[in-house]
Amino acid sequence: MSTVDKGARMSRRTKRKLWAHLPLTLVALATIFPFYVMVVLSLRKGQSLSLPDALLPFHVNLGAYADVLAHAQVLRWMLNTAVYSVVSVVLVLLFASFAAYAFAKKRFLGRNVMFWTLLATLMVPYHLTLIPQFILISRMDGLDSWWGLIVPTLANTQALFLMRQFIMGIPDELIEAARIDGAGELRLFWQIVLPQTKPILATLGVFVFLWHWNDFLWPLVATRSPDHYVLTVGLNSLQAQDSSLTVTMAAAVLTFLPILVVYVLLQRHFVRGVATSGLK
Numbered sequence: 192m193s194t195v196d197k198g199a200r201m202s203r204r205t206k207r208k209l210w211a212h213l214p215l216t217l218v219a220l221a222t223i224f225p226f227y228v229m230v231v232l233s234l235r236k237g238q239s240l241s242l243p244d245a246l247l248p249f250h251v252n253l254g255a256y257a258d259v260l261a262h263a264q265v266l267r268w269m270l271n272t273a274v275y276s277v278v279s280v281v282l283v284l285l286f287a288s289f290a291a292y293a294f295a296k297k298r299f300l301g302r303n304v305m306f307w308t309l310l311a312t313l314m315v316p317y318h319l320t321l322i323p324q325f326i327l328i329s330r331m332d333g334l335d336s337w338w339g340l341i342v343p344t345l346a347n348t349q350a351l352f353l354m355r356q357f358i359m360g361i362p363d364e365l366i367e368a369a370r371i372d373g374a375g376e377l378r379l380f381w382q383i384v385l386p387q388t389k390p391i392l393a394t395l396g397v398f399v400f401l402w403h404w405n406d407f408l409w410p411l412v413a414t415r416s417p418d419h420y421v422l423t424v425g426l427n428s429l430q431a432q433d434s435s436l437t438v439t440m441a442a443a444v445l446t447f448l449p450i451l452v453v454y455v456l457l458q459r460h461f462v463r464g465v466a467t468s469g470l471k
Contacts, residue, residue, distance in 0.1 A: 226447070233440035255441035264417050265442065268425035273449070275340060275410070275421055276403040283347045283399045284392055291354030292384055296366060306355070309348050317408075325412055335415040344409065350395050357391040358384060393457050400453055404446075422446045 234251045259265055293299075294306050324343050333339025361384060369383045385392075407423040414420055420428065426442050 229440050229443050229447070233437055233444050235437050255435070255437040256445070258438050259441045259445060262429075264420070264425060265445075267418060268420050268422045269445070271419065272404060272421040272423075272446075274337075275406075276400050279341055279344055279403045280396050280399045282341070282345050283350055284395060286345055287347055287350035287354045287395070288358075288385060288388065288392070289380075290351050291358050292380055294351070295355045295358040296361075296363070296384075310352060313348055321408065321412065324409075328413065334413055335419050340410060340413050340419070343413075344403065344406070347399065350399065353391060353395060354388065357388055361387050397454060397457050401450060404450055 233255050234253070236250070236252045236254065294302060328334060328339045328343060331339070333342070366379060366383060369379050374383070405423060406421070407427070410421045410424050411427070414424060417425070417428065422442075423446070426439065426446060429439055429442060
C-alpha cells in the first residue's frame, strides 16, 4: 500500500471520529450551558438583566456572593446540609454493606424472596410513600429534628443492590480461608470483605452524597424552623423573600461547589466503581 493510500485512509478515519464526536460535543455543551448561565448571572450586578446580553461575562461583580454569605442563615444551612449528607453517607454505606454481604454470601431461608421484594420497591414512586412516612415520623415526634430528617433516608435499595452485585464477585475461597484461620463473622467482614469493596464504596459515596446534598422534598416536609433548613430548602426560602436573581444564582453556585469538589476528589474511584459494578 502506498503512502498516499495510507494517508487517505487515516484522513477518512479522522473524519469519522470527528463526526462521531460531534453529537457528544453538542450534548456536552447543552449540559454545561445551564451551569454557565448560573455562574455568569451570579457575577452580574443586582440591576435588571436583559437576555442575551446578561450571558456575556464582561462585567464581573462579587456583590451577590457577599450578600449570600452575609445572610444570617446561609452558613447555618451549609453546615446543616454537610451534616445531613455526610452522616447519611456513612450510615447508608454501613447498612447497605451489611445487608449486601448477607444477601451475597449467606444462605438463609427466603433470601431470594426478600431480595427481589426489596428490588420491587424501586418501582414504587417515592411520592406515594411520602405521606405515610410523614405521618409516621410526625407521630414519633421526629419532625424538625436531626433523626427525623436522616433516619427515613437510610434504607437505600439501590445502594444495597450495587453492593450485593460487587460482593458477589469476591471469591468464596478467600472468605472460607479466612474462616478456617479462625476469623469470626465481624472480623471477616471488616478485614476481608469490606476492603475489597473500596471502588463501589467510593462510587456509592458520591451518589449518596449527591442525593442528600440535592435533596429537597423530604427536608422541605420534615423541617419547620429556618435553623434546621438545608441549602435547597433555604434557597427556596430566599426565592420566597423576593431576593434578586443574582443573589439566587450565587446561592446556587455555592450549593454546587461542594458537589464538584467531592466528584473531582473521588473521580478515579467513581469511574472504576461504575465500570466494575457494571461487569458483575
